Amino acid sequence: MPQVFRITSIVLFIKILLPEGPIQFNMPVPNLTTGNIQRAILRMTFLLIPGMISLVILNLTDTFFVARLGTDPLTGISFTFPIIFLVGQASLGLGTGLTASAAAAIGRKRHHLARAQSSIAITLTFTLTAFLIPILILIDRPILKLLGANNLPLELAESYMTVWFIGIPFFVTTIIANAAIRATGDTWSSSIPMIVAAIINVVLDPLLIFGLLFFPKLGITGAAVATVFSRFIALLIALHFLYHKSKLLGRPPLIIKHIIYNLRQILHPAIPTTIMKTVLALSISIVTAIIASFSEDAVAAYGVGARFQAFFALPTVALSIVILAFASQNHAAKQHHRVKIAFRFTHQLAIAWGIFSLILLNLFAVPLTNLFTQDPEVHRALIDFLRIAPLGYAQLALVIIISNELVGIGRPYAGATIGLLKHVFLYALLIYLGGLLLGIPGLFWGMVATNTIIAIIAAIYLRLTFKPSTTPQKNILMFHEDDPTNP
Template identity: 25%
Template sequence: MTRAGSHDSLGMTLWRQTWPMTIGVLALLGFQLVDSAFIARLGTAPLAAQSFTFPLSFLIIGIQVGLGIAIAALISRALGANEQARARRLGSLVLLAGGALIALLAIGLWLAQERIFTQLGADATSLGLIRAYWAPQLLAAWLGAVLYFGYSLFRAHGDTWLPGKMMLITSLINLALDPLLIFGVGPWEGMGLPGAAWATVVAFSTGVVVLARRLRHTDWLSGTGLVSEMRHSAGAFFGIAGPAMISQLMPPLAAMLAISVVATLGETQVAAWGLASRLETLSLMVVLAMTMSLPPWLGRCYGTGDWDQINRLLQLALKVVVVWQLSLGILLAILSPWVALALSGNPEVRDDLATLIRFLLPSYAALGICMLVVSAGNALGWPLRAMLMSGARLFVFYLPCLWAGAWLTKGLVGLAIGAAVGNLLAGLAAWQLLRRILASPRRRPAVVTK
């Protein structure tokens, strides 16, 4: 096969692996954005209250993603080394241990809610709204984590179609229930802000039931040898999961620090920042899909020592991310007044949101590079480098630039410019790191055997 033919084949395989996850991520993040848009119709106070919960929701997601990265990497490597029995034991462990860990975290966040949200800058009105919303939201977060662990299992076995399809289905269920539970219909008055969380609970519960039924028809799980497998794989697991979870926990911590800065500007700015955060994740849908679909593929290449394939795959993925993300960011920046109008009816929130879109969205091309490099690092046996890159992105580039921008201008425009500059610097640093890693002498992985 010619080099051009190989490149075309690689591109088609990348497309087939990524597009189902892209559709799923688009649906999942789209319903979250629409969810916030519905809440915005309730008023600025409920939207601000929901915005205060985002960092803690991201905290739960960070831990579940860190666990999922580790399990997907170990399972894909085991499959690449033809260790089928070990892969089945690892699959069972992630569902049992992961679900228990997220449940404990959710209980802790419920007990500490008032102290945490007060520290983030929530006032008495916001605390009252959060209190009614937080319990069903934590239940939804736990169900979402269980779903994610199941998706990780399918992705590790090369199946991106089912996770993508289930993300779409659960998102549609949530979208259908949102207006009914938030605003009500007929004599039913609706639940307001908590209704959004209960809609997610119903949608994710449906997904868990469907996923459990599908797993019953596979041979990907094992009920024997789990204790010995846990002892045997603990070192390798925590070697990946530890740095990966720290990497994933850094964004929620940075989000808490960022929203505490935004809170000093006022409730309107907090509401606009919350909508911008939802729009950020939606605009990064292709990047997020790649961070889900690429690691199992890279893990198999790592298991067989195929570094040439790894090099070609990463170069292609980076080109796709930069071209797509930059084009989308510029387009949304041009359309920012109309995008903001669609998401909020409050003129002040709308104007602040348009400002954030104009400055932040184009910078997500650089952010996408950083996210892809961190994801690849976890899959290819560089979890420490990935963790350090994630930390540098947030605490060396993003937050200092955000603080500097807010301090220099005493307003939202400077804050947005600073955040954009931080994203750009982080993307450049990640690109240089990846170039050095791929230029280093190739090394075969040390395959863990039974």
């Protein structure tokens, strides 16, 4: 075990590569257990949204420039979306566990535990993902075939994913590092790495894809190279903030019982959340295969439409991340009344944003579609997606937020149950039935039906589960008096 943690020396040497002290984009970190609740939530959300937008721009940029190469490259990169989504969701599940456990430690004023958990999570994440690279490259092609890729789109998708897998340690570790930063309530510092990565990707994509200036023309592979390099820079910046500003990065504890104790604190919320998010990603893969059975043009439309959906879900995702940190700190500090007020406020915001997204996408469905494709079949399918799928965005927003709220109050298995109910029993089934009944538009109506049913169940579940006046102490993610790391 000590040998595994020696890699932390590499992480700590990063401070030599960057300027001493935090990069000067500093903003004060709020105290989440006191002060105005609505103002704190809005402030944290607004500061996180630029980073979330930048994260989606990374994917949209690749799709936008690759689409200029033709329908086959666009279809090829669309087949990579489920795999990338799977890795991202699994990473976010681990990040959610780290945010919840570290925020609970901070809420109980035990910063040394938050630092130990962050350091362990980052070290293990980077090490394990580095070992996984050759395995992932080996199984890349069979997975793409299972998703329905063949012929030229298969070759193009494989060339993209081979490069992308080489950068997987940068991708995953950045997510974990940002999750640790957000546990403190500092959403701005977690946004900066993604903003910088998006800028780098926007600049490098056209240069490497089309071979502009003195760069080689790499096509779809160039998009992957640009993404990997931008993620590497993002990781360096995130680790810098974590070490210098948040003070949550240092040498991990080398005592076995300390490691086990801290891992248990992280994994308590992380395991069910990761399972749920992984099943979600697998469900997306199944849905992609179902759509491919109807039409490859529909796959291309779904690949672009899913990225639009991800873009418009950004405020919701940002809000769910904020409420996770807010609920974890306040619930651990026994400020249950603040948690109840925050829950009601976030639900109102989620519904309002869902309605706004629906109106906007319906108004601009045609011009947005024109930006990405002129192929008549793909064009028609994408317009259907942008006009039908947003009917379920408000419901989807509630599901995303309520799942994280349940994790924040120490009930991660309840939050995971909602996600599993959606993605195991309903999502693929209703989409398939919709496709059989109504053709390609029916696929998207199936998405709306699924989100509506699950939103109703989630709202009822939270209402029955969270009762501030009777919440038992054992349900709070907490640190026991026999904590072996207590100084």
